[in-house]
Amino acid sequence: MIQITMPLGFLGTVYREIRQSLVDMGEMFDLLQQQAEIEDKADAPVLNVKGGEVTFEDVTFHYDPTRPILKGISLRVPPGQTVALVGPSGSGKSTIGRLLFRFYDVTGGAIRIDGQDLRDVTQESLHDAIGVVPQDTVLFNDTIRYNIAYGRADASEEEIIAAAKAAKIHDFVISLPEGYDTAVGERGLKLSGGEKQRVGIARTILKNPPILLLDEATSALDTQTERDIQTSLKAMGKGRTVITIAHRLSTIADADRIIVLEKGEIVEEGRHEDLLMQRGRYASMWARQSAEEEEAEEQGAA
Ligand code: ATP
Numbered sequence: 001m002i003q004i005t006m007p008l009g010f011l012g013t014v015y016r017e018i019r020q021s022l023v024d025m026g027e028m029f030d031l032l033q034q035q036a037e038i039e040d041k042a043d044a045p046v047l048n049v050k051g052g053e054v055t056f057e058d059v060t061f062h063y064d065p066t067r068p069i070l071k072g073i074s075l076r077v078p079p080g081q082t083v084a085l086v087g088p089s090g091s092g093k094s095t096i097g098r099l100l101f102r103f104y105d106v107t108g109g110a111i112r113i114d115g116q117d118l119r120d121v122t123q124e125s126l127h128d129a130i131g132v133v134p135q136d137t138v139l140f141n142d143t144i145r146y147n148i149a150y151g152r153a154d155a156s157e158e159e160i161i162a163a164a165k166a167a168k169i170h171d172f173v174i175s176l177p178e179g180y181d182t183a184v185g186e187r188g189l190k191l192s193g194g195e196k197q198r199v200g201i202a203r204t205i206l207k208n209p210p211i212l213l214l215d216e217a218t219s220a221l222d223t224q225t226e227r228d229i230q231t232s233l234k235a236m237g238k239g240r241t242v243i244t245i246a247h248r249l250s251t252i253a254d255a256d257r258i259i260v261l262e263k264g265e266i267v268e269e270g271r272h273e274d275l276l277m278q279r280g281r282y283a284s285m286w287a288r289q290s291a292e293e294e295e296a297e298e299q300g301a302a
């Protein structure tokens with residue numbers, strides 16, 4: 001059991017920030033027995049994941065009743081498939097992720113996993129079924145081993161190393177004088193954005209959830225790191241249902257389905273090639289980003 005000595009007011013703030021940033025810390029708050037704003041129904045059963053199909057049925061949502069955010073979102077992610085959410089800033093991509101993790105309840109419609117309404121099952125079982133790889137992985141002031149194994153206290157050394165290898169962080173870890181015993185976090189070794197993300201990927205691989213929610217980093221990583229991370233994310237996604245919140249379109253061109261959101265509505269959906277042929281919003285976003293990336297590469301090469 002972790003000993004945590006923090007004032008509860010501070011925890012409230014942290015909880016709000018975590019909800020906002022989509023960090024996978026459901027377990028931490030279960031441990032702390034924090035009274036979350038969303039409560040389980042009395043005698044709620046656990047979520048029974050069969051294939052991991054995720055459906056949104058005419059979902060509406062607002063944070064504030066005067067300002068609707070999602071306006072009737074319907075989508076189905078078949079088991080084992082990858083769906084990417086794209087759209088301008090503020091279009092509602094992260095909100096969809098927060099609702100899937102049930103940080104908030106929908107204000108209309110329903111979200112189901114394998115037919116079960118999220119509101120009917122325990123939050124603990126829901127959080128166990130979904131692995132979240134956030135933009136910014138939170139590290140605890142502890143060893144790299146602890147940070148990878150977080151959420152799986154029973155993990156063996158072999159399992160931890162296998163997860164680290166799959167996330168392409170093992171070689172880096174063993175190059176450190178203290179290896180997996182290296183202290184990281186605020187008071188330890190500061191890891192780069194890419195290294196932190198790979199610790200987060202290793203943590204998720206070890207957790208082995210049937211559903212993944214990826215919040216792609218907006219901050220630019222160098223090209224090699226970016227490629228390595230994409231490779232690890234793809235490997236991790238095999239055989240799982242994946243919802244990716246994408247900021248750069250180049251990373252999601254091979255998704256099974258791309259959903260284009262605008263002001264809380266789905267305005268286009270389909271595969272990359274089909275959407276390019278439609279010459280609509282996705283095609284112009286793609287053209288704009290390709291031009292920007294080329295320009296950045298030229299500047300980098302100059
Ligand atoms: P980005 O690409 O910039 O991350 P996004 O598409 O993920 O954007 P969301 O974070 O889902 O967008 O936000 C959708 C809308 O909801 C925005 O207008 C935002 O201001 C609003 N919003 C987000 N979180 C809250 C909140 N906690 N309270 C009130 N409004 C919020």
